[in-house]
Amino acid sequence: MLHDDANRKQEQAEYLGRVQALGQAIASAISAIEKYDRTRFEAHLAVQETICNRLTATNWKVLFEGTAPSLIEEVRQAHMALAQLNRVYAALLKRVRRSSGLIVALYRSHGEGYDRGPSPLLSQGHTWSCEA
Secondary structure, three states, X not given: OHHHHHHHHHHHHHHHHHHHHHHHHHHHHHHHHHOOOHHHHHHHHXXXXXXXXXXXXXXXXXXXXXXXXXXXXXXXXXXXXXXXXXXXXXXXXXXXXXHHHHHHHHHHHOOOOOOOOOOHHHHOOOOOOOOO
């Protein structure tokens, strides 16, 4: 029984650590977006995916049944902080997607609609003059 209790506490600590690590990975990804560092962003995205896979493999409600209320409150606070970061992250990604779309549209339309041939004004032999 004592061994099971120690094992359970270790699993609880690992779970809480993963939730906090996921929050840190999201914060780091946000920072990478702010600095336009695609390589770093992709690395943090891979870390997030790994942590999420590990978290979904754990039934945390069963893991924390009959646990001290202080530990449950700590897990709840970690989940709330993670939820807030997720909202910020989602809003940022939405804005980045929209901004990227605008930039792509700008580059795509650059030069379209302009005739590359000689200007009709120049072909008429028109000269500019200033009369006093």
